[in-house]
Amino acid sequence: MSVLIPRRQFLAGGAAAAAGAALGGTARAAAPLGVGFVYVGPVGDFGFSYQHDVARKAMEAALGAAVKTTFVEKVAEGPDAERVIRQLASGGNGLIYTTSFGFMNPAERVAHQFPKVKFEQCTGYKTLPNMAEYNERFYEGRVICGAIAGHVSKAGVAGYVASIPIPEVVMGIDAFTLAAQKVNPNFKTKVIWINSWFDPGKEADAAKSLIDQGADILCQHTDSPAVMQTAEERGVLAFGQASNMQKFGPKAQLTSIMDNWTPYYIERTKQVIDGTWKTGSVWLGLKDGVVEMAPYGPGVTDAAREAADKVKSGLIAGTLNAFTGPIKDQKGAVKVAADATIPDEQLQKLDWYVEGVQA
Amino acid sequence: MTLSILVPLLVSVITAATPLLLAALGELVVERAGVLNLGLEGMMLVGAICAFATMSLTGNPVLGMLAGAGAGAAMAGLFGVLVLTLASNQVATGLALTLFGIGLSALIGTGFVGHPIPVLPKLAVPGLSGLPVVGPLLFSHDALVYFSIAATAGVGWFLKHSRAGLILRGVGEADSSAHSIGHDVIRIRYCAVLFGGAMAGLGGAYLSLAYTPMWVEGMTAGRGWIALALVVFAAWRPWRALAGAYLFGGVAVLQLYLQGSGLVVVPTQVLAMLPYIATILVLTLISSGSMRSRLSAPACLGKPFRPVG
Numbered sequence: 001m002s003v004l005i006p007r008r009q010f011l012a013g014g015a016a017a018a019a020g021a022a023l024g025g026t027a028r029a030a031a032p033l034g035v036g037f038v039y040v041g042p043v044g045d046f047g048f049s050y051q052h053d054v055a056r057k058a059m060e061a062a063l064g065a066a067v068k069t070t071f072v073e074k075v076a077e078g079p080d081a082e083r084v085i086r087q088l089a090s091g092g093n094g095l096i097y098t099t100s101f102g103f104m105n106p107a108e109r110v111a112h113q114f115p116k117v118k119f120e121q122c123t124g125y126k127t128l129p130n131m132a133e134y135n136e137r138f139y140e141g142r143v144i145c146g147a148i149a150g151h152v153s154k155a156g157v158a159g160y161v162a163s164i165p166i167p168e169v170v171m172g173i174d175a176f177t178l179a180a181q182k183v184n185p186n187f188k189t190k191v192i193w194i195n196s197w198f199d200p201g202k203e204a205d206a207a208k209s210l211i212d213q214g215a216d217i218l219c220q221h222t223d224s225p226a227v228m229q230t231a232e233e234r235g236v237l238a239f240g241q242a243s244n245m246q247k248f249g250p251k252a253q254l255t256s257i258m259d260n261w262t263p264y265y266i267e268r269t270k271q272v273i274d275g276t277w278k279t280g281s282v283w284l285g286l287k288d289g290v291v292e293m294a295p296y297g298p299g300v301t302d303a304a305r306e307a308a309d310k311v312k313s314g315l316i317a318g319t320l321n322a323f324t325g326p327i328k329d330q331k332g333a334v335k336v337a338a339d340a341t342i343p344d345e346q347l348q349k350l351d352w353y354v355e356g357v358q359a
Numbered sequence: 360m361t362l363s364i365l366v367p368l369l370v371s372v373i374t375a376a377t378p379l380l381l382a383a384l385g386e387l388v389v390e391r392a393g394v395l396n397l398g399l400e401g402m403m404l405v406g407a408i409c410a411f412a413t414m415s416l417t418g419n420p421v422l423g424m425l426a427g428a429g430a431g432a433a434m435a436g437l438f439g440v441l442v443l444t445l446a447s448n449q450v451a452t453g454l455a456l457t458l459f460g461i462g463l464s465a466l467i468g469t470g471f472v473g474h475p476i477p478v479l480p481k482l483a484v485p486g487l488s489g490l491p492v493v494g495p496l497l498f499s500h501d502a503l504v505y506f507s508i509a510a511t512a513g514v515g516w517f518l519k520h521s522r523a524g525l526i527l528r529g530v531g532e533a534d535s536s537a538h539s540i541g542h543d544v545i546r547i548r549y550c551a552v553l554f555g556g557a558m559a560g561l562g563g564a565y566l567s568l569a570y571t572p573m574w575v576e577g578m579t580a581g582r583g584w585i586a587l588a589l590v591v592f593a594a595w596r597p598w599r600a601l602a603g604a605y606l607f608g609g610v611a612v613l614q615l616y617l618q619g620s621g622l623v624v625v626p627t628q629v630l631a632m633l634p635y636i637a638t639i640l641v642l643t644l645i646s647s648g649s650m651r652s653r654l655s656a657p658a659c660l661g662k663p664f665r666p667v668g
Contacts, residue, residue: 042465042576159619192618195631199580200571201378202611205371209616212367224578225473226571233478248475248573358621 033095033273035059036088037071038081040100047223047242048259049073052099052122055261062266066273077102082109089114095272097265098122107131118272127279134264137285138168139175140315141257143322144293145219145239146179147311148254149187151304152237153217156184159210160191161203161220161227162359167350169221174354175322176219181356183307190215191359200226211236217254228252237299244294255308256294263289283344287316323347328355366495368616373496373504374570376608378403378562378579380507382586383593383600384514385431385558391518391595392551393531393659397453398438399559400583401460406431406560407567408464408471411574414567415476424503424564431560432553434460439552443545446663461577471574479503479569503565508601510558515597527551531657534664544664562586592641595657610637 037056041049053071060069070093072084081103088096089110097120098107104124111119111131119131127133149158158180162169173191180187190213192206203222207230210218218238220227225248231238232249240249240256264284271277284290293312296305314320325336330353336342342350353359382399389396396402410427414420438456441447479501487498518524529537530547538544566582567574585607593599614630 190619190621192615194615195628196580198575198577200573200575200578201375201566201580201582202615204571205375205612206615206619208367208371209612209619212364212371213616213619215619224571224575225475225573229475229571229573247473359618 032066032068033269034091034093035067035069035269036085036091036093036096037069038075038084038088038096038098038100038103039071039073040075040077040102041073043071043073049099051242051259052097052261055265056097058262059265059269062262063269063273067269075103078106082106085110086113089117094118095120095269095277104133118277120268125281127281129279132268132279133281135283136259136290137283138257138259138291139171139322140285141291141293142172142176142219143179143315143320144308144311145255145257146176146181147183147307148300148304149176149217149219149239150180150183151301151307152254152299153180153184153187155214155216156187157215158187158189158217158219159207159213159215160189161206161210161218161222162191162193163197163222164195165193167348170353171347171350172219172221173357173359174350177354177356178322178327179311187356189219189357191353191357193359194222196222198223200224203227204230207231208234225249237297240294246294246297249297251298253294253297254299254304255296258292258294260290260292285315286312287318329353330355330357362492364616366492368612369496371612372605372609373500374608375612376604377504377507378565378570378582379586379589379607380511380562380601380604381503381565382559382562382583383589383604384507384510384597385555385562386587386590387593387595387597387600388514388518388527388558389551389555390590390660391531391657392527392548393534393657393662393664394442394548394552395449395453395661396435396438396456396552396555397450397587398434398456398460398583399587400579400581401457401463402431402434402556402559403563403566403579403583403586404460404464404577405434405467406563407578408468408563408574409560410564411476411567411572412467412471415471415474418477420479420502420568423568424561427560427564427568428557429560431563432557435552435556435559438556439549442663443548443552446665449661449663457583465576468574468576472576474574476568476572478572501569503561503569506561511597511601518597528657531659534659534662538664538666544666548664559583559586591656606637 039049039052043049043053056069056071060067075081075084077100085106095118099122101123104121104126107119107121108126111128115130121131121133123135124133160173177189190210192210194202194206203224203226207218207227211234216236218227218231220241225245228238228240228245228249231252237254238249238252240253243258244256246253321341323342325340326334326338327336329335332355382403386399406427409430410423413426414423438452441452442449481499481501484498488494526542527547530544534544566578589600589603592603610633614633
């Protein structure tokens with residue numbers, strides 16, 4: 001149903017790109033580069049896909065006539081994705097961003113067939129000479145949240161509404177707790193898994209039960225603003241997720257972790273235009289401007305602001321690592337020795353909680 | 360568990376149960392009239408977005424609730440034309456109504472994502488709302504919570520004690536007999552279906568106005584299907600539907616509280632399954648042996664009726 005309209009736009013865009021390529025015969029340098037985007041959700045989800053589309057528009061605005069972008073939204077992971085990616089590749093696009101983990105295998109198959117087209121796969125692990133992989137260090141934002149929580153929480157207990165137990169979510173919980181404990185060594189994080197990315201009612205229920213059980217700060221790793229809204233209603237503080245949720249918690253929101261793909265999209269697209277693009281695998285964070293924090297809310301005290309800014313500059317400068325030992329697990333066993341850190345490969349498989357996490 | 364935790368927990372249960380109860384009560388009447396409408400999820404979603412949009416544009420919660428109920432009834436009217444007038448297959452049409460509702464609500468809601476609205480006001484009872492324990496539990500809810508309880512009593516009375524309720528049940532148990540003694544089966548079923556739609560729309564309105572005052576695509580997250588199971592769970596009786604809704608809401612909320620308290624050793628996924636295991640268990644119990652004949656479904660449930668002669 002709703003796929004119909006974007007597909008039409010997509011076809012029209014493809015035709016325009018082809019026309020552009022044909023016209024470019026006379027003035028080669030002026031021919032715009034066709035850039036395709038494949039989204040898993042609707043661009044109106046105000047979350048993951050929305051942020052990718054914001055970056056697409058910003059990239060188009062920055063590069064102007066040099067590019068011509070097309071996007072296809074709500075693409076199901078699976079055979080549908082391969083068809084869409086192939087259509088984009090054969091429709092004259094020179095660069096295609098596939099923005100969900102489930103697009104990795106379809107993109108790989110199409111990449112083999114179109115060696116001249118460049119592919120950029122968001123989250124995943126496979127690369128080819130013409131297919132690069134990029135991901136975001138979401139957990140770096142959690143470190144800043146943790147530093148603020150350690151200062152601001154009077155109870156020393158945070159409530160964490162978590163989605164699905166995968167390493168990315170566990171990493172966030174651990175990074176947050178460790179950062180808060182640097183300020184308040186007795187800091188505890190209570191975690192409730194709702195086993196869904198999206199169920200506003202359940203997210204609100206989980207938030208309420210965490211507040212009732214003594215948490216005075218809420219974190220969320222779910223997609224709707226329900227947790228923020230509940231925090232506002234109950235007069236506690238909270239951190240937002242994926243986009244700026246300040247509208248739902250003008251008093252409650254301390255800050256929010258936001259995805260900003262714009263710098264990466266501009267850089268990589270430029271490289272394709274210049275012919276300097278190379279494959280690779282990157283895990284981008286605060287330093288690259290890909291992880292961004294929403295402006296601090298009224299609940300952030302001066303001490304918390306100072307601590308948060310210090311952590312932020314430490315993470316950017318590389319002098320601070322979120323997972324520096326000694327780190328103990330829930331049972332108190334030392335998992336990371338003093339001054340050691342967790343290497344990236346192990347971090348991407350993280351499946352244990354640090355001491356102080358109650359889950 | 361201390362009182363300070365128990366009271367908010369019970370308040371959360373009431374919130375979680377209300378949308379289920381509203382939708383289940385409507386469907387119960389529809390099924391008692393012999394019609395199976397599987398489109399609850401779709402009607403709830405359209406009710407949710409229309410209530411939200413109206414509230415957002417006018418700022419009037421009463422208009423919002425009316426819009427939710429009206430939108431649910433409009434969806435049900437469409438269903439009625441298809442299955443009652445045109446005698447199409449009820450299961451297939453109901454499923455189609457759900458899919459249609461998901462798409463339609465997303466389309467209407469395009470401009471309303473990310474808009475906050477004020478929460479539905481709580482109707483405080485002077486003097487009583489301030490009481491400890493009883494105050495927050497009984498006397499400080501919004502209008503829809505009280506309405507859902509009143510509606511349970513109303514539907515219970517209607518089905519059991521009113522003449523119209525007797526006729527409605529007659530239509531659901533033996534449509535040809537009701538027709539042959541002069542009752543307009545189709546018209547009665549239309550009324551039931553429209554009532555069911557309005558109640559589902561209100562259930563959706565509760566989600567977008569009171570539970571989590573916001574609009575996001577697919578925000579019912581399967582509650583329509585739970586309400587549908589509740590009707591069977593309640594063996595088509597309104598007060599049992601109320602008990603069932605509170606039980607379902609209770610188990611769902613309790614598992615979250617248990618996780619937060621750190622007392623559980625079972626995986627969270629097992630806890631999340633509990634409400635559904637409870638349904639299957641009750642279904643097995645009530646459909647076995649001697650209970651079966653007393654609690655069976657309306658005889659004409661899901662069968663199309665074509666008036667002859």
